[in-house]
Amino acid sequence: MQTVGSEPVYEVFARRVDGEPLRHIGCVAAPDDALARVYARSIYDEESWIEMYVVPRHAVIPVESVRTQAVDAHA
Amino acid sequence: MSAPLLDRPSALPREAVPPLVDLVVALADNKHALGLRYGEWCTCGPTIEAGVAATAMAQDELGHARVLYGLLEELPGAPHRSEHEWAAEDARTVALVQQSFPSWPHLIVANVLLDQALGCVLETALESRYLPLRQRARKLIEEEQFHAIHGAGWLRQLGAEGPGVRAGLESIVGEAWADTLCWFGPASGGALAPLVQIGVLKEAGDAVRQRFLTLVGPILRGAGLAAPLRCDGDRWVLTETLPWSQWNESPRRVRHA
16 A cells, blocks of 8 residues: 555664664655654654654565566556 | 853853843743643644644753753742643743633644744754753753744645635734744844843844744745745845734733723
């Protein structure tokens, strides 16, 4: 699913320390990139991240998935 | 050579203390009230994300008020404030935050206008000669950046909802306009001018108002809202005079009829 209600979903990634892999920590629904940043910062602030990123879910390109149609759509 | 830092209240010139107290009380009281009003929307925002963001901004504002109240404890003649009180009886707040926000657009207008206005005033203390104020201002300003993004983003979203919503927003902006624009003080800063002269603040009055208009003008225009200002080259200028005869400088608010 790319949207919740009418709002796009953004995946949230962060890392705690230098050298640690960037890891997926959750997602937010937001109408645009700016509000996605605000929401990610307010929802996932339980740790002292040194970096945090939001990525529109539609921008994540599937490589392999049990849901083959997701991969086929990008083939 | 720059003037030496003033590292404690006793280092301040005596005449600088009353206007500094008035400014810090008004800053802190408005931030405290804004925090309470934001917090009232933590479980009833239009989306869960919006509610959580309102809660985070409430935490920020209440934290800022606590920090500024701490500054007051060191200043002679400052009124008593406790972070444990919901609101002081003599709280120096603008009309917009004296009652609960009746709608989400009210919260967003407060976020865009009042929140940013207080931030603009705090920015004038980033290089303050008065060290206790300077040390506190930087952390507060960092957190305010996300409040600004939130306000601008939501105003743009609401403005796109249609003419009915825009008319409602314009009405709320109209209610808050004079209080917000007067907050920076008269042209040369009024009571804040002595604080500028001794370097406690970088600027006041028109200089800060101009910086605020440069921030807010494009946001209002981008949301399709009419407001009493126009773009004149790279400057945004007011198209109506402000009600200075109703401005009360000590509590920093306009007397409403």
